[in-house]
Amino acid sequence: MIRLTRILFALxxxxxxxxxxxxxxxxxxxxxxxxKAVAGLASDNRQDLLASxxxxxxxxxxRAQAPxxxxxxxxxKSDGAGHAIIVSKDGATAVDAVTGENYTGPLGxxxxxxxxxxxxxxxxxxxxxxxxxSPDPEQRLAAARELADRPVESARAGLKKAxxxxxxxxxxxxxxxxxxxxxxKSPDKAARLAxxxxxxxSGNSDFLPALxxxxxxxxxxxxxxxxxxxxxxxARAVSSLERRDLAVRAAxxxxxxxxxxxxxxxxxxxxxxxxxxxxxxxxxxxxxxxIGAYVAYVVQEFFSSHFPNFADWYLPAAIPLAxxxxxxxxxxxxxxxxxxxxxxxxxTLLATWGxxxxxxxxxxxxxxxxxxxVRNPAFLSxxxxxxxxxxxxxxxxxxxxxVIFVVALTWLLLNRTPLGLSIRAxxxxxxxxxxxxxxxxxxDMWTFGLGSGIAGLGGxxxxxxxxxxxELGQSYxxxxxxxxxxxxxxxxxxxxxxxxxLGFINKYxxxxxxxxxxxxxxxxxxxxxxxxxxxxxFALKGRTAx
Amino acid sequence: xAQNSTTLLTPAAWTAxxxxxxxxxxxxxxxxxxxxxxxxxxxxDYMIALMGKFLCYAMVALAIDLIWGFTGILSLGHGxxxxxxxxxxxxxxxxxxxxxxxxxSQLPDFMVFLDWKxxxxxxxxxxxxxxxxxxxxxxxxxxxxxxxxxxxxxRIKGVYFSIITQAMTYAAMLxxxxxxxxxxxxxxxTDFKHILGFSLLESRTKVGLYAASALALAGTFLLCRFxxxxxxxxxxxxxxxxESRVMFSGYDPLRYKLFVWTLSAVLCGIAGALYVPQVGIIxxxxxxxxxxxxxxxxxxxxxxxxxxxxxxxAWLVNGAKSVFTVAFPDLWLYFLGAIFIATTLFLxxxxxxxxRLLSCRKKGRNRDRS
Numbered sequence: 001m002i003r004l005t006r007i008l009f010a011l012x013x014x015x016x017x018x019x020x021x022x023x024x025x026x027x028x029x030x031x032x033x034x035x036k037a038v039a040g041l042a043s044d045n046r047q048d049l050l051a052s053x054x055x056x057x058x059x060x061x062x063r064a065q066a067p068x069x070x071x072x073x074x075x076x077k078s079d080g081a082g083h084a085i086i087v088s089k090d091g092a093t094a095v096d097a098v099t100g101e102n103y104t105g106p107l108g109x110x111x112x113x114x115x116x117x118x119x120x121x122x123x124x125x126x127x128x129x130x131x132x133x134s135p136d137p138e139q140r141l142a143a144a145r146e147l148a149d150r151p152v153e154s155a156r157a158g159l160k161k162a163x164x165x166x167x168x169x170x171x172x173x174x175x176x177x178x179x180x181x182x183x184x185k186s187p188d189k190a191a192r193l194a195x196x197x198x199x200x201x202s203g204n205s206d207f208l209p210a211l212x213x214x215x216x217x218x219x220x221x222x223x224x225x226x227x228x229x230x231x232x233x234x235a236r237a238v239s240s241l242e243r244r245d246l247a248v249r250a251a252x253x254x255x256x257x258x259x260x261x262x263x264x265x266x267x268x269x270x271x272x273x274x275x276x277x278x279x280x281x282x283x284x285x286x287x288x289x290x291i292g293a294y295v296a297y298v299v300q301e302f303f304s305s306h307f308p309n310f311a312d313w314y315l316p317a318a319i320p321l322a323x324x325x326x327x328x329x330x331x332x333x334x335x336x337x338x339x340x341x342x343x344x345x346x347x348t349l350l351a352t353w354g355x356x357x358x359x360x361x362x363x364x365x366x367x368x369x370x371x372x373x374v375r376n377p378a379f380l381s382x383x384x385x386x387x388x389x390x391x392x393x394x395x396x397x398x399x400x401x402x403v404i405f406v407v408a409l410t411w412l413l414l415n416r417t418p419l420g421l422s423i424r425a426x427x428x429x430x431x432x433x434x435x436x437x438x439x440x441x442x443x444d445m446w447t448f449g450l451g452s453g454i455a456g457l458g459g460x461x462x463x464x465x466x467x468x469x470x471e472l473g474q475s476y477x478x479x480x481x482x483x484x485x486x487x488x489x490x491x492x493x494x495x496x497x498x499x500x501x502l503g504f505i506n507k508y509x510x511x512x513x514x515x516x517x518x519x520x521x522x523x524x525x526x527x528x529x530x531x532x533x534x535x536x537x538f539a540l541k542g543r544t545a546x
Numbered sequence: 547x548a549q550n551s552t553t554l555l556t557p558a559a560w561t562a563x564x565x566x567x568x569x570x571x572x573x574x575x576x577x578x579x580x581x582x583x584x585x586x587x588x589x590x591d592y593m594i595a596l597m598g599k600f601l602c603y604a605m606v607a608l609a610i611d612l613i614w615g616f617t618g619i620l621s622l623g624h625g626x627x628x629x630x631x632x633x634x635x636x637x638x639x640x641x642x643x644x645x646x647x648x649x650x651s652q653l654p655d656f657m658v659f660l661d662w663k664x665x666x667x668x669x670x671x672x673x674x675x676x677x678x679x680x681x682x683x684x685x686x687x688x689x690x691x692x693x694x695x696x697x698x699x700x701r702i703k704g705v706y707f708s709i710i711t712q713a714m715t716y717a718a719m720l721x722x723x724x725x726x727x728x729x730x731x732x733x734x735x736t737d738f739k740h741i742l743g744f745s746l747l748e749s750r751t752k753v754g755l756y757a758a759s760a761l762a763l764a765g766t767f768l769l770c771r772f773x774x775x776x777x778x779x780x781x782x783x784x785x786x787x788x789e790s791r792v793m794f795s796g797y798d799p800l801r802y803k804l805f806v807w808t809l810s811a812v813l814c815g816i817a818g819a820l821y822v823p824q825v826g827i828i829x830x831x832x833x834x835x836x837x838x839x840x841x842x843x844x845x846x847x848x849x850x851x852x853x854x855x856x857x858x859x860a861w862l863v864n865g866a867k868s869v870f871t872v873a874f875p876d877l878w879l880y881f882l883g884a885i886f887i888a889t890t891l892f893l894x895x896x897x898x899x900x901x902r903l904l905s906c907r908k909k910g911r912n913r914d915r916s
Contacts, residue, residue, distance in 0.1 A: 281705045283839075340891055345705045346620040347890040350846060353839050354886020361879035478716045478835065481709045516720045523717040527710060531700045 034059055035098045038067050041076055042084035042097070046114045050122060057126045057158040065130050067097040072123050077110035079103070085110055129158030132175075137168040144174040151181040177202050184210060193233055200237030203388055205245045211238045248389045253507045259396040261503025262403035263465065265496060266458030267476045268483035269410060270451030272495040275484055277427045277447045280338060280348045284356040285480065286473025288326045288452045292459020293468045294363060295322040297372050312377035315460070322456040330452025334445050342444075356473070364470045374463035395464040402461050406454060411492055413450070423447050482526050488533075554771055563767070570601070570760040575753045591749055594756050596868065598824040600861050601759040605766050605817035607844040607856035613810040614842065615850030616774050617803060618786030619703070623711030624814050625838035626718045627686035631815025632828040633722075634685050636735035637669060638678030639823060643739045655737065656730045666728045675742060682819040683812050690811030691804065698803045703789070712835045719833035734829025741823050752824070759820045763857070766813055770853055773809070782806055783851075840882070846889045849896025858897055 033055060040052030056064045070076040070086045076097065077085050084097035087107065094103040094110070115123075124146070131143035140162075147159065156179065163175045176198055183195030196214070199207045214234040271285045296318040303314040333355060341348040375381075376395055383393035414420035422443045425433040434440045462472065479502065487498025502522060509518035555563060574597065578589040606628055614620050640654040647655040653665060671677040693714065697707060725731035744751040773779055784792045785799050792799055822828045831837075840863070848859025863885065870878040893900055 275705075279705070281709065337887060337891065344890075344894075346614075346708065347894070349620065349622075349705060349708055350839065350843060351887050351890040354883040354890075357879045357883035357886070361876070361883070365876060474836075478713055482713060485706065485709060514724075516724050520717045520721055523713050526713070527696065530702060530706075530710075531696060 034061050034063070038064065038097050039082055039084050041067055041071055042078035042082075042113050044078060044111065044114060046116070046119065049113055049115075049119060053119075053122050053126050054157075057129055060130060060133055060158055060161055062130060062133055065127065068123055068127050068130070070097070071113070071115065072120065072127065074112065074115070077112055079105060079110055126158070129162060132158065132162035132166075132171075137171065140166070140168060140171045141174070144171045144178070148174050148178045148181070151178050156182050173202065177204055177207075181207070181210070184214070189230065192230055196230065196233045196237050200233075200240050203241065203244045205241055205248075205389060208238065208241055208245075211241070245389070248387060249511070251386075252390050253511070254504070255390070255392060255396070257504035257507035258500070259399055259465070259503075260507055261500035262399050263458070263462065264476075264479055264483050264503055265403050265499035266399075266406065266461050267455065268480035268487075268499055269406070269458070269492075269495055270454035271480050272484045272487060272492075273410075273414075273423075273454070274448055274451035276491075277423060278338075278342065278444055279345050280342075281345065281352070281481070282338075282448075282451070283349055283352040283477065284333065284359060284473075285352075285451070285455055286475075286477035287356045287359040288330060288455035288473070289459040289462060289476060290363065290468075290470065290473040291329060291359070292322040292326050292456030293374070293463045293472055294367060294372070294459075295325050295456065296460045296463045297367075297374050297468055300374055312379065315377050315380070315464075318460050319457060322460045323453040326456025326459070327449040327453035330455075331445050331449040333452075334448035338448065339441065339444070360470050360473075367470070369470060371467045371469040374468050376464055380464055399461050399465060402457075406457055407492070407496065410454065414492065419443075419446055423450075482523065485530060486526055554768070554775060563764075567760070567764045570597075571757055571764065574760075575757050578753055579750070591752065594749075594752055595824060598752070598756040598759050599821065600864050601756070601763050602817045602821040602824070603841075603844065603864055604857040604860040605759075605763050605820075606814050606841050607848065607860040608763075608766050608770050608853065609810040609813035609817070610841055610845045611850060611853060611856040612770050612773065612813070613806055614845060615852070615856070616779065616786060617782045617806050618789075619803065619807065620705075620708045620842060621711045621807075621810070622708045622835065622838045622842065623715040624810070624841050625835075626715035626833050627690060627811040627814035628818040628821070628841075629718070629722075629828065629830070629832040630686040630689065631682045631818030632822040632832065633729060633735065633818075634672075634678055634681040634815070635819035635822045636738070636828040637672040637681075637729075638675060639738040639741060640735050641669070641673040642741065643737070644673070646739060647737070654730070654735070656725075656733065657728075660725060669728070679819070682815050686811040686815035686818075687808055690808045694804045694807040695800075698800050698807070712838065715833045715838050716835050719830045719835075722830035722833065730829070732829065734827060735822075736827040736829075738823060738826055746823060746826065755820065755824050759824070762816060762820055766816075767853060767857070769813075773806070774853065778802065778805075843882075843886055843889065845896075847885060847893075847896055849898030852896070852898045855896045855898035862897065 037052040037055040037059065040048050040055070043049050043052065056068070067076055067084060067086060073089075075087045075089070077087060077094075079085050085094050085103050086097050087094045087110070091107070094107055095101060096103055128143040128146040132140050132147075134140050134143070159175055159179050159182075163172065163179065166172045166175060180195040180198040180202070183191045184199070186192050186195065196211070199211060211234050215231055215238055267286070267289055270288070271282060274280060274282055274285075296315070299318040299321060300311075300314040303317070304311045307313075333352075337351055337355065338348060341351055380395045380398050383391045383397075385391045412420075414423060422433070422438050423446075425436070425438055426440050426443050426447075430440055433443075459472070462468070462476075466472075483495060483498040483502055485498075486502065487494035487496070505522055505525070506518055509521055512518075513521060574589055574594070577587055578591070578594050581588040583590070606624060609627075610621065610624055644652045644654075647658070649655055649658040651658045653662060657665075672681070697710060702710060721727055722729050722734075723732060729735065738746055740746055741751065741755075744754070746752070774782070781792065781797060781802050784797075785802060789799055818828075818832075844860040844863050845856040846859065847855075847863055848857065849855025863882075866881065866885075867878065870881055889896065895902070
């Protein structure tokens, strides 16, 4: 990582040194041209104005930025004697645009050059192409983006020049594309072929509509469109772009599937553990997610009011707190209500639903029915572009990492601690475990706490990717039940496979069938699946007849 | 639990049933129509509408009692069957007003709005009342039959079955929410004007619908009583209490479960069909999983496996809802949640069970005294 930054830094330095310095090296005729062109900006003839703009673009003299900016702001005026005058922002003073001398005449006598929308477009194109000479690569990138949005023929010369001097890869590829976009309409066949090739190589699917137009030869007025070579090249470029697009989309679906699967896993993990152990489906499990999310919100508010300098640290602080709060709520519920319903799973279902209603309404009364805002901390906002069209956002990567952490922790807890041993024993054979001296009711309580706590962790994670509102849990409850049904109970691996499987299936179906139909198909698949394996993917082997 | 005699009802029960049915079917409508609005005994129109709704809910509660109270299968998806019946009726009502909508088109308004040119194939036939009524029975019935066959065949039971039915109604809700499904999407079907030529705005029609609901409820009650008092009912109760033993005794639980599951779904569909013209709208939110769970609690509050209990439960819970959501809207969910928790913890046999318990104690005390 450090080496990479160092290399980038070195590259940027080289770029700085190689930048041309036209102001110092300019020879006499060019300086003359520059003065003339700047003066021409104040011309009352629109044609002259446009010609001056073109000259400035060709010269690529950074000094032109001030008069151009003033022109765009309507602060560049004509004194009627062929001089361009820049009025200061407060409108009190004015200077000559070329010499920089103070203008002493009456400001009220100055006239405006005839700037209309067409001229404005050209002004911003020239400003952008000037900005391409900026030593700051970020500024050049911004300028290149601006140009790519509005490819204007007049910017072509400036673009070529900037491209030759450009060192930053991102800016370079943007410039190449912009050029190609301009050349795609060029009257010269060779230039057009080159443009098509460049577009095909760029892998930017934004060009697909323009290319398809060339393939379809829709524009009858353009004679070159009838040319077979060009159509063929365009068709080749289209198919290569489409192939690439497909690959990128598959990768993107994989990423989003993994992140959705992780969210489902966080929502369902605790549920699977409590269900496996006690045969109790906790309908209030979704509300544990919701409480975890609200803990994150409260901690965030606390941090931003008490430690505004460490506001971003609310997230690490919220994680243990959310676990503790939800685990406590879960244990409380187990002791007061659920304990009395063992052996009556259907009643438990209804009672926990009642609990969830109470919890939802409580949160609604405290925090209001509206969604609350939980911000991404700086280290989780934004993302990086892996390849064009595939941006991996940090918050989703963060969730995937977090879920690995939580699963690892749960695995350790279940397999490497005395509590985990008891939990597994009670899950497999409750009465035998009790006979061996395990306090099953204590184990139940701790397990319920553990399951709820994991849900609380999930809630914290959810704040980073979705809305936080009182109904947060409701939207995950059906999905997490499906994970449990699919994965079977009592095995961590089943839940992991179930959650990731559902996540991937959902995301891969979405483009073909739409989000809603995709969900329905998934539900049908789950019902069909449990025809074959009623106990889920990984069934515990036991001797029960049920 | 219920009377174990194989006769339909005891003479005393027949009398009680007769009185209740007469009051609901005859007396209430007469009090509404014949008495002037100023009279103290006058039943106002809004009461008729409210009671009509409650009667439909009571039918649903009966249907749930059949499957849950007697067979031990908790369905969390009955809201979907209710809505299917409702949609079938709604489709008839939409077709009935063809040409009278906002756009004066032969198509329902929402289709004009979506720029559809012709009726989708599954809307054909709904212009006939008989066809719509057939669909009220067939749509939930056939769906329940197919779903139940696959679910019961692979011996999905207990909470698994409950979860799957919840997913079922959730999926159906999502499906009906889509505009392209062709049932009006978000808004559902509404703006009904008349049924069989009678204007839905007139109080006579409203009373007629109310009386039809009351009759349907009475019929449903007798049917459920007939089913549960028969030998079939005995097998169902046996399945509830020990399914494996039933199987080992040579019975095939699949058929029995499938029958009662389908019957329950059909009853729910009929209730939905009666409900829609009275409230004037049917939309996908009826299929929200929360609604179906609420339906189950009606049966639980009244007392499972008693048939009378669920009817009382549906009236109690919905009556409380009508009062609470107006008087203390913030507290309604607390109250509902408390009902869920209290019923499951303290009243496993519901209100009816409580009544029995109290009367037993009284008798015991009297015996002690004498």
